[in-house]
Amino acid sequence: MKNIFIFLCVLISFYSALGQERKVENYKYIIVPNKLDFFNEIDQYQTSSLLQFLLQKNGFTVILDSEQYPLELRADLCKALTANIIKEASLFKTSIHLELKDCFNQVVYTSNEGTSRLKDYKKSYQAAMRNLHSTMGAVTYKPKITIERLIISKDADIDSIESKDTRTILSPQIIENGYQLLNADAKIIFDVLNTSLPNIFVVKDRNGILYKKGAYWLLEYFEGDKRIIEQFTIHFVEEDH
Template sequence: MKKTLLFFALLFSGIGFAQSLNDYKYVIVPERFEFLKEANKYNLNSLTKMIFSKPGFETYFSTDKMPDELALDKCKALYADLLNESGILTTGVVLVLKDCDGRVVFKSMKGSSKEKSYQKAYHESLREASASVNLINYKYSGKEIVSSWTKTPAKNVPAAQQAATPITVNNENVLFAQPITNGYQLVDSTPKVILKIFKTSQQDSYTAVSDSKNGVVFKRGNDWIFEYYQNDKLISEKLNIKF
């Protein structure tokens, strides 16, 4: 009877989130949970990554190299966390997934353990909490993620007031365009990949990503321009690209 009640409690804890979870392809796991002082303490971060990989999410640590589409838009991922809900005599944890706006879209049942060894206790409680994840019946829907980061122009505001004033930079280094899937990689004379650009529905307009910058590359007159934000400042960098 106790096992039956637990099954239905777990079922209803996960079922309300199933549709929104299906809209996400990626889960990002931190290297360290806030209630612990060391990265991957008790192997909890690796286990959490494994838990969300099992139903079919593509999972990454926050320090891993991300796929290009995720590097361009962090809102395509959910962000995993492990909450410490331990008591005086028990160790307890709850698994959580949040979107890029910080909204909780999944929260597991609490897993608990009375083991005296911290490692055994955390492993047992995490295994119990993961039962909720096993019930979500995840299947990626491929839907477009919409978040508060998606900007729409303010109504009744002149276009000149909506546009940011960029800081202009002239990059005279020659970059050579090498075709890749859906775009080009721009390399210098070393050769080193400086930037990857990906085609959009607009001619001569690309999304762009490097190791440290995300933005857009487009043609203005006869010039190629790379625009991105750096320290909250809009930078407009003229590129010398050889296709």
């Protein structure tokens, strides 16, 4: 019975952490205070600038609160999370953790504890911060994409394609060098891979490409000797590819 209870606790903790990560990944911006609450000086021991640097590694656009915000963030501060380092009471070590809060001051994410026993304050705080960040590998920014799919025609003239109502919405998952696109049943529809050209993807295992034409995206590929064109309206939330 005791083992079952422990297992359930671990399982609940796992899904709670997973849920946090899924919420965090929807935010492009993180605002870092230029002075942490428990310090007297701005960027004391370079902790704020170090936190900015570390979170940028996770794909976020990280801004110090003393810097000028991008236009879209100035228009809507709810597009950002606010970071803060919480210091734990401890006599013989530096112990801290990170909190990320939304614009309603609700905690969206809490990191694992980062610790250090170094005696030098600067080295100790920086080591503890790097230590907590090392546990945040899965906490990354993943831009949301909604894709409205409509097959237009086979062997069609691209210039004859017209705007039509939407049919199916796909969701992305970031993979190495591109995106994996899934339907509502979490079934993979196709993968696209990045290229060196803007707004052009290679469609994996389909002998085709996905590219932007005007306000739409076109998936063009061959089945045997037949050319197939599918039109998509693709919305990259926060930014375009």
